[in-house]
Amino acid sequence: MPDRANAERCELPKDRMPMLRVNAEPRSTNAHGKVHAGWLMAKMDLAGALDAERVAKGPVTTVAVNAFQFAMPILLGDVVSFYVERLRLGQKSITSKVEVFAERLDGGCVRITEAVMTFVAVDDDGRSRLIS
Numbered sequence: 523m524p525d526r527a528n529a530e531r532c533e534l535p536k537d538r539m540p541m542l543r544v545n546a547e548p549r550s551t552n553a554h555g556k557v558h559a560g561w562l563m564a565k566m567d568l569a570g571a572l573d574a575e576r577v578a579k580g581p582v583t584t585v586a587v588n589a590f591q592f593a594m595p596i597l598l599g600d601v602v603s604f605y606v607e608r609l610r611l612g613q614k615s616i617t618s619k620v621e622v623f624a625e626r627l628d629g630g631c632v633r634i635t636e637a638v639m640t641f642v643a644v645d646d647d648g649r650s651r652l653i654s
Contacts, residue, residue, distance in 0.1 A: 532633045534623055540603040542569040546596050546624075557596035563587075566620045566637060569604035574616040574641035577608070578653045582616070582641040594632045600624040602634070614650045615642045 534540075542565060550561045567584055574582040596602055603623045610617040618641070622634040645651045 532623060532631045534603060534625070534631060535605055535621075538605060538607075540569075541573055541606040541620075542604040544602050546598055546600045546602060548598060551598050555598040557598075557600075557602075559590070559592065562592075562596060562602075562622065562634070563590065565602070566604060566622060566635075567639065569606055570618050570620045570639040571641060573606040573608065573618060574643075577611065577616055578641075578643035580651075581644050583644050583648070584639060585615070585642050586640040588638045590635055590637055592635050594624070594634055596624050596634060597626065599627045609638065611653070613652055615640055616653070617641075 544565060546557050550557050552558055567587075571582055571584065601624070603625070605621045605623070607619045607621070608616060609619055617638060619636055619638050621636040623631055624634050625631050642650050643653045
């Protein structure tokens with residue numbers, strides 16, 4: 523497991539706003555004070571879906587996620603920022619890159635992970651629909 527002292531320092535993207543920012547709280551961490559991967563994956567899905575729903579002007583569902591590789595752990599007290607970059611807009615789908623950064627309590631910033639996620643616009647019955 524990478525240690526805090528060896529964290530690659532970064533800066534948050536200055537040219538865009540995060541889609542979602544959350545604080546790592548005790549209920550999202552394990553007994554060792556590190557955030558569960560499932561918590562992080564759920565927040566990445568939420569951030570990507572928020573952007574995709576705006577574009578699709580309605581509900582979307584996640585249909586694909588590439589592999590996650592975690593460079594650093596998220597620690598209790600970190601402020602976690604999720605940035606979404608749209609890569610492709612299809613007739614029914616939106617593919618986005620979701621990047622995750624953590625701001626440490628000491629003022630530092632580390633890049634946590636990224637994933638490419640694909641969302642499909644759906645109607646009220648859950649069937650795919652055209653994006654208008």
